Amino acid sequence: MAGAYKNTPPAAEDKGAMTAENLAAALAGESQASQKYLAFADVADAEGFPNVARLFRAVAYAESTHARNHLSVLGGIGTTADNLKAAWGGETFEIAEMYPAYDAVAKLQGNESAQTSISYALKAEVDHQGIYDSTLKGLEGKKDLGATAVRVCPICGHTVIGDAPDECPQCGTAGSHFVEF
CATH class of the missing domain: 1.20.1260.10 (Ferritin, core subunit, four-helix bundle)
Structure with missing residues (x-):
């Protein structure tokens, strides 16, 4: 079983494989934590707790930093x-x-x-x-893309370059609600 404890060290050709598997798992976990905390921040804002929301966003940023560091070490950038x-x-x-x-x-x-x-x-x-x-x-x-905005539907994730449609073709959300990047 890969990653299982053994009484003998791994073969030379496996050196680093477990570390890479661990970093890949940590990348997934840190990425999930970041997204979860951003969702938690939105709930805290909606419930009138802006300082709790700020805490969740700050920790989400830290978790995202960990994920990017792991991705970099894995050669994924x-x-x-x-x-x-x-x-x-x-x-x-x-x-x-x-x-x-x-x-x-x-x-x-x-x-x-x-x-x-x-x-x-x-x-x-x-x-x-x-x-x-x-x-x-x-x-x-x-x-490059130039100064063209990228807009995303906050309900379904439909993504467009340039102006948002009047209505999202996927879920019907008004284009005025699209988030601009």
Whole structure:
């Protein structure tokens, strides 16, 4: 069993493999903690506890810093072109494999809330894949995105470059609610 304790040291060719597995697990855990704490901060704000919200956001930032450090040590951060290719690959996996499998299980189990969440994510991943693809092509032509805003639907994650639509085509949220980056 990989990662199991042994009385003898791992073979020379395995040196560092357990550390890499541990860092990958820590990256996932720190990333999840960061997102969880940001959600907790929103609840604290809504309940009238701005100082608790600030605490959650600060710790979320720290957890995100840990995740980025682990990703860096794992060699997961490259040039902008490399990072766009990696991001495109991640979106492709989510579109082709991950979300279809998760959706099938949610349907089998009759979990409509999960199906909606998965559907929103899958459609947004298609947006992201296309945006990464066109951005990489522009980058290869030595063009940046310029001053164009990126806007995201706060309900389903639908992502657009430029102006928000009048209404989100995925979930119907008014375009005026899109978050601008």
